[in-house]
Amino acid sequence: MDNFEFYNPTKILFGKGMIARLDEQIDRQARVLVLYGGASAEKSGTLGEVRKALGQRTFCEFGGIEANPTYETLMKAVEVARKEKVDFLLAVGGGSVMDGTKFVAAAVPYQGEPWEILLKQGETVQKALPLGTVVTLPATGSEMNSIAVISRKETGDKLAFSNPHVFPVFSILDPTRTFSLPSRQVANGVADSFVHVMEAYMTLPQDAMVQDRYAEGLLLSLHEIAGRITSAPADDYDLRANLMWVATQALNGLIGAGVKQDWATHAIGHELTAKYGIDHARTLAIVFPAMLKERREQKRAKLLQYATRVLGLTEGTEDERIDAAIARIEAFFEGLEIPVRLSAYDIDRAGIDPIIAQLEEHGMTALGEDQEITSEISRKVLERSL
Numbered sequence: 001m002d003n004f005e006f007y008n009p010t011k012i013l014f015g016k017g018m019i020a021r022l023d024e025q026i027d028r029q030a031r032v033l034v035l036y037g038g039a040s041a042e043k044s045g046t047l048g049e050v051r052k053a054l055g056q057r058t059f060c061e062f063g064g065i066e067a068n069p070t071y072e073t074l075m076k077a078v079e080v081a082r083k084e085k086v087d088f089l090l091a092v093g094g095g096s097v098m099d100g101t102k103f104v105a106a107a108v109p110y111q112g113e114p115w116e117i118l119l120k121q122g123e124t125v126q127k128a129l130p131l132g133t134v135v136t137l138p139a140t141g142s143e144m145n146s147i148a149v150i151s152r153k154e155t156g157d158k159l160a161f162s163n164p165h166v167f168p169v170f171s172i173l174d175p176t177r178t179f180s181l182p183s184r185q186v187a188n189g190v191a192d193s194f195v196h197v198m199e200a201y202m203t204l205p206q207d208a209m210v211q212d213r214y215a216e217g218l219l220l221s222l223h224e225i226a227g228r229i230t231s232a233p234a235d236d237y238d239l240r241a242n243l244m245w246v247a248t249q250a251l252n253g254l255i256g257a258g259v260k261q262d263w264a265t266h267a268i269g270h271e272l273t274a275k276y277g278i279d280h281a282r283t284l285a286i287v288f289p290a291m292l293k294e295r296r297e298q299k300r301a302k303l304l305q306y307a308t309r310v311l312g313l314t315e316g317t318e319d320e321r322i323d324a325a326i327a328r329i330e331a332f333f334e335g336l337e338i339p340v341r342l343s344a345y346d347i348d349r350a351g352i353d354p355i356i357a358q359l360e361e362h363g364m365t366a367l368g369e370d371q372e373i374t375s376e377i378s379r380k381v382l383e384r385s386l
């Protein structure tokens with residue numbers, strides 16, 4: 001196991017009615033900016049609950065953060081935060097609103113052009129406004145990590161940054177706040193969480209017993225959730241609660257501590273979103289099975305471990321078990337009604353070229369757990385998904 005430092009200061013308040021506890025989490029004297037996305041938070045009643053819980057505090061609101069939040073929109077929120085002299089940010093939404101809020105938190109006190117935060121992947125962030133989140137979409141794990149992914153319309157970039165100053169101080173996870181989600185977003189959440197676990201797990205054996213078995217527990221849970229969620233009623237509290245808790249833990253740093261991680265699927269997926277506007281989770285369903293086919297030999301031992309320990313596949317030769325495991329992963333996405341081919345989005349061979357060009361422009365040419373995935377290999381991966 002590699003040396004590691006693990007730090008995660010986010011306090012989790014989990015369960016029905018927990019939004020009412022907001023009052024105890026934020027200083028009474030704080031000037032709060034509540035940030036949200038489109039119409040969903042108002043329509044579902046979540047914003048109303050938040051306003052009520054904030055009570056007599058001074059707060060203002062910034063709505064309109066889009067899916068795949070943009071620098072252009074977020075800079076308007078930065079202006080509001082500076083003008084109103086707010087000293088606490090509260091995100092109410094999914095990954096896009098949480099990520100956008102992290103960016104605003106870092107950008108408000110930033111000296112210089114805030115886009116630099118993305119260009120330097122967060123290294124230049126010295127401080128940030130404190131932030132909390134009220135989660136409405138279990139998927140990204142943003143509620144308990146220090147990562148944010150921001151897009152820029154002007155240039156077509158989608159870049160990530162990470163810095164310990166943008167860990168949420170607290171996150172409120174009330175599963176009833178997810179009941180209003182369209183089934184497409186629920187499916188996206190299951191798929192994104194699954195690939196987050198896989199990016200930490202499906203690499204090479206590293207004799208990391210705890211990380212492996214923790215990841216396998218999350219994968220087993222996600223297989224079970226995926227099997228039930230498309231036919232379950234939207235208000236199945238326990239199922240939603242399980243999804244919410246899995247999603248948070250899939251990317252809160254624990255399963256990735258002390259082990260080499262992959263993240264090549266995400267790097268390629270982000271370019272697919274930037275270029276073609278495909279939902280984040282849906283890009284992963286296109287890339288991940290193809291990645292496994294392309295990297296089958298390098299990932300052989302872990303594919304077999306997953307086949308045995310998670311899928312219970314013990315019959316047949318090693319190659320047959322690996323084939324079956326990859327087929328089960330494709331079936332996992334397809335069972336969630338998420339296509340695993342680029343052709344489902346009318347993207348053909350010529351459509352791969354701009355993705356490779358973007359990867360090269362962003363320096364994403366040594367990806368994967370061993371930095372072996374060059375842009376030529378990324379091209380092969382995408383060709384396997386045509």
Ligand code: NZQ
Nearest residue numbers: 037038039040067068094095096136140142147180181280
């Ligand atoms: O805008 P509104 O009206 O709120 O609608 C949203 C949005 O259209 C809707 N929604 C959210 N909660 C709802 C709801 N609709 C009804 N009821 C609710 N309770 O869902 C739509 C999608 O929301 P979004 O926040 O974009 O989805 P998600 O949580 O999947 O976040 C995706 C973003 O997170 C980034 C992605 O790249 C993408 O930009 N990621 C962030 C990561 C992180 N911070 O660690 C890691 C991930 O790998 C990912 O890259």
Ligand code: ZN
Nearest residue numbers: 140192196280
């Ligand atoms: Zn993701």
